[in-house]
Amino acid sequence: MTDFYNFLAENIKQIKQNNLYRQFKVLSSRPGPYVEYNGKKVMQVSSNNYLGLAGDVRLEQAVIESVKKYGVGSTGSRLISGAREVHAQLEEKIAELKGVQRAMVFSSGYAANIGALSALFDENDAVYSDKLNHASIIDGIKLSKANKYIYNHCDINSLEELLIKNQHKHRLNVIVSDSIFSMDGDRAPLLELVKLKEKYGAVLFIDEAHSFGIYGHHGEGLSHELGISDKIDIQMGTLSKAAGSEGGYIAGSSDLIEYLTNKSRSFIYSTAPAIPCIAASIKAVEIIKTAHDLREKLYVNIEYLKMRLKEHNFDLIPSESAIFCIKFNNIEQACQISEQLLEEYNIMASAIRPPTVDIPRIRICAMALHKKSDLDYLVKSLSEMIKPN
Numbered sequence: 588m589t590d591f592y593n594f595l596a597e598n599i600k601q602i603k604q605n606n607l608y609r610q611f612k613v614l615s616s617r618p619g620p621y622v623e624y625n626g627k628k629v630m631q632v633s634s635n636n637y638l639g640l641a642g643d644v645r646l647e648q649a650v651i652e653s654v655k656k657y658g659v660g661s662t663g664s665r666l667i668s669g670a671r672e673v674h675a676q677l678e679e680k681i682a683e684l685k686g687v688q689r690a691m692v693f694s695s696g697y698a699a700n701i702g703a704l705s706a707l708f709d710e711n712d713a714v715y716s717d718k719l720n721h722a723s724i725i726d727g728i729k730l731s732k733a734n735k736y737i738y739n740h741c742d743i744n745s746l747e748e749l750l751i752k753n754q755h756k757h758r759l760n761v762i763v764s765d766s767i768f769s770m771d772g773d774r775a776p777l778l779e780l781v782k783l784k785e786k787y788g789a790v791l792f793i794d795e796a797h798s799f800g801i802y803g804h805h806g807e808g809l810s811h812e813l814g815i816s817d818k819i820d821i822q823m824g825t826l827s828k829a830a831g832s833e834g835g836y837i838a839g840s841s842d843l844i845e846y847l848t849n850k851s852r853s854f855i856y857s858t859a860p861a862i863p864c865i866a867a868s869i870k871a872v873e874i875i876k877t878a879h880d881l882r883e884k885l886y887v888n889i890e891y892l893k894m895r896l897k898e899h900n901f902d903l904i905p906s907e908s909a910i911f912c913i914k915f916n917n918i919e920q921a922c923q924i925s926e927q928l929l930e931e932y933n934i935m936a937s938a939i940r941p942p943t944v945d946i947p948r949i950r951i952c953a954m955a956l957h958k959k960s961d962l963d964y965l966v967k968s969l970s971e972m973i974k975p976n
């Protein structure tokens with residue numbers, strides 16, 4: 588029999604040998620375009636804090652006021668003792684913004700995806716999932732025990748072939764996709780997904796984690812920007828990225844939310860989100876609704892960064908969002924450049940490695956609060972280290 592402690596030590600050794608060892612970079616300041624790391628000021632291009640709301644004083648003030656009234660912890664599952672007025676207020680605000688009947692809040696986006704997918708579908712159903720969907724979707728499908736069909740990334744023909752071949756074998760056929768892919772920064776072909784949903788009578792589940800707050804006139808998400816939100820049966824998003832707080836939501840019909848309230852295990856068997864996160868999210872959703880200036884600044888930065896990166900012919904993954912990835916041939920190189928950026932240039936740009944992605948890369952996220960000079964410095968630093976294609 589394998590000794591447990593040897594098993595752990597062997598595994599850790601193996602992870603280190605493969606250059607896949609993961610470690611925290613501990614920051615000692617507020618979130619923002621600049622943060623403090625190891626006693627020095629570094630430029631942050633690795634966060635999902637797209638609009639800078641995670642360090643916004645308006646959220647801070649809302650948290651203080653709410654904590655004074657409601658305390659900190661929510662003390663239990665919403666269905667037992669954890670429900671507070673603020674949870675319902677947040678859900679009403681999300682539902683109103685998204686133009687749906689109802690919304691429900693989970694403690695994270697991860698919990699929302701696994702909780703919804705596993706509650707809604709089972710072995711009678713088929714889930715058609717983009718090859719690059721987020722881990723929380725993959726895990727949710729696994730937990731659901733539904734039949735899983737993986738279609739090639741953003742490949743509508745590949746999806747349609749699978750639907751043609753398998754649609755009649757199952758009770759429900761469900762298409763699930765990120766709207767913006769978290770590790771590539773490209774966009775799902777949402778208009779085509781809607782067409783296939785309608786053609787094959789499928790259910791459509793879209794994860795707007797990286798588009799909530801950023802796209803759509805009021806920051807509702809990419810599906811609103813494209814005018815197809817009413818075709819999406821299950822709209823999922825997080826409050827942990829552009830909204831600068833923490834938590835996940837599912838938005839849709841009243842029946843969907845009533846069903847999930849009664850069936851979703853990550854909702855039922857988990858303590859309700861703590862008051863500070865809920866209070867910050869309420870304020871964030873209010874701000875997002877009219878944050879046209881912040882969104883405009885982010886769009887300008889995205890276009891500028893895209894142009895500057897292209898000038899240098901880096902090996903870029905085509906991006907249609909604030910996420911830009913430079914590919915590397917091997918893990919060592921990606922890690923070494925990331926370390927060098929931090930140590931020599933005071934820039935925090937994380938390397939992303941397998942198993943998160945197949946191709947090692949440095950992932951850069953533009954923020955609304957980056958200045959043009961920040962982005963110039965970033966590109967100059969990258970160009971000093973990375974030889975063009």
Ligand SMILES: Cc1ncc(COP(=O)(O)O)c(C=O)c1O
Binds near residue numbers: 696796797827
């Ligand atoms: C596409 C996508 N979905 C879901 C999640 C999970 O969200 P959260 O971080 O709020 O758990 C993430 C976060 O990394 C994500 O990128």
